[in-house]
Amino acid sequence: MDENSSARLKRSLLRITYRIGLFLAMLTICLPGLWIVLSSLRPTVEIMAKPPVWIPQQISFDAYVAMFSGIGKGGIPVIEYFRNSLIISVTSTVIAVAIGMAGGYAFARYRFRGKSGVFLGLMLTRTVPGIALSLPLFFLYVRLGIIDTHFGLILAYVALNVPFTIWLIDGFFRQVPKDLAEAAQIDGCTRWQAFWQVEFPLAGPGIASAAIFAFLTCWNEFALASQLTRSVSAKTLPVGLLDYTAEFTIDWRGMCALAVVMIIPALTLTYIVQKHLVGGLTSGAVKG
Amino acid sequence: MATVSLKKLTKRYGSIEIVHGIDLDIADREFIALVGPSGCGKSTTLRMIAGLEEISAGSIEIGGRVVNDLPPRSRNISMVFQSYALYPHMTVRENLGFSLKIAGAAKDDMDRRVAEASAILGLDALLDRRPSQLSGGQRQRVAMGRAIVRDPDVFLFDEPLSNLDAKLRTQMRTEIKKLHAKVQSTVIYVTHDQVEAMTLADRIVIMRDGYIEQVGTPDEVFRRPATRFVAGFIGSPPMNLNEATVEGGQLVFASGARLPLPAQFRANVAAGDKVVFGLRPDDIYPTGHGLSSGDAADVHQIDLPITVTEPLGNETLVFVEFDGADWVSRMLNPRLLRPGERVGMSLDLSQAHLFAADTGKTLRS
Secondary structure, eight states, X not given: OOHHHHHHHHHHHHHHHHHHHHHHHHHHHHHHHHHHHHHHHSOHHHHHOSSOOSSOSOOOOHHHHHHTSOTTTTOOOHHHHHHHHHHHHHHHHHHHHHHHHHHHHHHHHOOOTTHHHHHHHHHHHTTSOGGGGHXXXXXXXXXXXXXXXXXXXXXXXXXXXXXXXXXXXXXXXXXXXXXXXXXXXXXXXXXXXXXXXXXXXXXXXXXXXHHHHHHHHHHHOOHHHHHHOOSXXXXXXXXXXXXXXXXXXXXXXXXXXXXXXXXHHHHHHHHHHHTTOOTTTTTTSSOO | OOOEEEEEEEEEETTEEEEEXXXXXXXXXXXXXXXXXXXXXXXXXXXXXXXXXXXXXXXXXXXXXXXXXXXXXXXXXXXXXXXXXXXXXXXXXXXXXXXXXXXXXXXHHHXXXXXXXXXXXXXXXXTTSOGGGSOHHHHHHHHHHHHHHTOOSEEEEESTTTTSOHHHHHXXXXXXXXXXXXXXXXXXXXXXXXXXXXXXXXXXXXXXXXXXXXXXXXXXXXXXXXXXXXXXXXXXXXXEEEEEEEETTEEEETTSOEEEOOGGGGGGOXXXXXXXXXXXXXXXXXXXXXXXXXXXXXXXXXXXXXXXEEEOSSEEEEEEEETTEEEEEEEESOOOOOTTOEEEEEEEGGGOEEEETTTOBBOOO
């Protein structure tokens, strides 16, 4: 075998190894999701079976039908939960991104006293596990009368997300060259116009990714929500999952069905927004 | 079209003063180059004129109007940045028309002015591209086009050519000169490259450590540098400068070497004065291989050892040792010289410069 063909063989071997590795990685990531979808479609007997049944014998949408059938017929107030989740997640994301933009821009562009201290402080809040604050927060909310309200949960989620959005958006504004805003000001913009005409569109993809992260955090958050909400008027979908646990039984199939209902909007949103997360948008602005 | 005048213009960051109260009057349609080494305050001065930096003291007038506290957009200036600063999310057309759009210009007016600028700079074929699809020289042209479209009173250039390769730089330099002839605006051009300053400017402002060292035409700053710094900064290769003491009509150097005191300085120095002697490479040459220096030439002959030669084709730079320093000399119609060889050098002392050793100021009256 000459050198060239052995090099060619080596290259194909490498490519095959790479694909196998990729397949295994994707399998690890996708299998739980797939299992949830499968479990929502098959009877409890199959779910509990040992060894596991990989290919479902029969598929039924009973769990989904039951879920929407109303109280007493195995249903849960899924529409209400969905509405609560949507209101709370969207509102707190919008607020967190707005604050994150203002804060991130300030950290990226201005010099002020105590800047690094404030920034460090914001980051340190991320080191406290949210659940550790749930009890104090519970007492506080009870006193203030905002327990079991949309407002209360939105407030908690904004506080949870703001340090993160500031940090992320700060980084994206830093990537937008300062010269561009200055050029815009010379071209006749006010500082405010320069921001919206030039800096905002360029940091847009970054802001969008901050929004996705903030939204997903709120959408999936369970620990705080389970402490701070208790009625149908405020409970979110993750808390709603608990409706499937009774004193002696857990309805795994129903729970999986609800999980699928939860995942679909999050997945759709991420899919839509990620198309706009085109990197390298600033290339060509300045000599790079 | 406007005059620009800086009065006691000062910039401080905290307690550190960057620009120390400089005065400068720029005539209408004049091309002024601010030149100096990095950190000399030239860019800061330009940014203060643009309104991108606040001024700490003094005043700036554009067209007779004090603009100290006006934002950039109210000064009717335009600026070409070193980085070009093109808007990456807009096409070339949108980049050019951006200022007009912000000003709320009518669509057809906007199209007409963009077309004009694009015709001047030859951008017609590129109008629908984005900056990322352009080469360095093209981006540079778009940046200039964006400045022209505004029809400003004053053009500000902040080292616009320093990101281009040598060939393109020469080409764009010519284009900027042509452009100035066409648009007839006042131009303030910042550069650290003295060749750019010399070739483009009507007058050159040489800055150092936040002070203006000299203002003058390219010819003035080259032939009559006001300070030792200007003498060393302007001209390539730089002027040969050595310290000496005046003694009995002679200059005595540290090594003991002596040269006659040039006639034009005799009245201005006294015995015992510490001076810096300067001679441009053009005014020192192997005998018979120099520029003709005219009748007034005060040529002094001296034998010096060669250390290095740098042949450039039409001429050779010959480094000779004098008083422990390597002096550069320019040899026209070169012949082969070997390092170590001693050659007879002609020093045209009528072109020599003397500066006070302590203040660095010229001793020319």
